[in-house]
Amino acid sequence: MNGREDFREILRLVRPGARVLDVGCGEGELLEMLVRQKGVDGRGLEISSEGVSACLARGLAVVQGDADSDLDYFPARAFDYAILSQTLPQVRQPRHVLSELLRIAERAIVSLPNFGHWRVRLDLLLQGRMPLTHALPTPWWETPNIHLCTVRDFTQLCDVLGLRIEACAALANGKPARTIDPTRPSANWRAESALFLLSRAGSADAGPAPAAATAKADLFG
């Protein structure tokens, strides 16, 4: 995700002025855009001291910590959105982290590379080697990803955890995002990377959906 297409989509999804936690915020690029362009009350969690230092120098409120162990210390519903941009495959316990995201926030925005993309499947099938694509650009021996999954894997985990997929978009390098139905097999073949807007299924007090959530075409262009 060299161009970070997901940032553009996340910026569209987040309600102005919302309380946002960016988990794995890196050097604060997305968080700064959210604060500047959407006026959010933004916080970040980042594991590397270099990343946190860069965030602090930008004037962002960021805590050095680990998604696996530090989310547990945030109170329930402290945020409107918790964002996990391309970070889920890098945590030790994706299931726990995903569940925590929706404990501390009304909604979670999760983007991840899709290991079910046709190019990934083809690479593995024909070359017999770990695939290198736009969404998965680093070789196996230096990738931070330890829990790769497919769109289908992810939607199944959402089912198990009782999470509702409010919206989903396929992201591809340099192309506009397109709305997809992640439960369809074709989506799993075609999406290089996917972005999900999640909430707790049946959570009556999840608050109003973001203004555009009902009009998906608007959401994802």
Place this chain on the structure above:
Amino acid sequence: MSDGETAADVAGAGSESIRFPASQPLRLDCGARIAGLEIAYSTYGALNADKSNAVLVCHALTMDQHAAGTHPRTGKPGWWAGLIGPGKPLDTDRFYIICANVLGGCSGTTGPLSPDPATGEVYGLKFPVITIGDMVRAQAMLLDALGIEKLFAVIGGSMGGMQVLQWAADYPERLFSAVCVAAAAHHSAQNIAFHEVGRQAIMADPDWRAGDYARHGVRPEKGLAVARMAAHITYLSEAALQRKFGRGLQRDGLSWGFDADFQVESYLRHQGAVFVDRFDANSYLYITRALDYFDLAGQHGGSLAAAFAGARDLRLCVFSFSSDWLYPTPESRHIVRALNAAGARASFVEIETDKGHDAFLLDEPVLHEALTGFFSSAALARGLK
């Protein structure tokens, strides 16, 4: 501890003292009261018209109010001269910096070396036992006297960081932002143990005279020097000590005696010797006791998050240093988790360094950049120019 790096005179620097009338005593946690409290403080920069740009700097165990500029007695740069000044993170062109000598100190603020108004004689051990909370209450009295209702920021390292945490717990409504560097929310068993060694060294010195040395015209310099030597080891990392001295010798060959053969011995003796010239032994006892008694969670039913219950709107930044074994990173992480649980706007970073606890006094570029970013964004949010 080490000195700052650069000498720089700061515009608007002033050294002052305020004495409160006996009718306005300082109420202490132990139940006693101090009448006629005196507070010595320094200021740098100028207070703006609506008094919204004041920053309180809290000093560590053996520091004093001369945080910036040139120290009037030693001629050395202030202990945070690297951080305070025009264009520095604590920019004296924007902020009005106040640093007060702590209660119990020996640089002008009422302490065991001051005369007891009841008898006219030096307090000595008649000085009541004080706490970090008492120090902060005295600082709040100073701000009241200066007409400053709300601080733009409170910042401190080591014991200064503990005062910052106490401020956040006791007077959150009087703070807009806060920075806690290389501190902890309580003293650990190891912290207390090292302090006890220092205190026993002082009290074992025959010149201590049961704390009454001032009246006898002597000073327990040997004991105080040993206390300082033991403490100084805790301020440095093993790696820094090894790098600086290794097994290096003072002269060629061993003396086959107990002179300072090793450079590290000579260094520690020097640290002890210069310390006794500028610090009072009883102050050392009282302030280390205040540190040992410090337990912020203990003051709030064992819950640190409860201590920060009023700090929801506070912008608080916590720093630790990777090689600090006096107040190691897990202590800071503990503080940050409690702040998150309380819903405060907390930031935290562990800075990579091998310089140990003393790193908070040294020029750490990462700390400076982070502080500049933190104060700039906070100033923007506060509407400061």
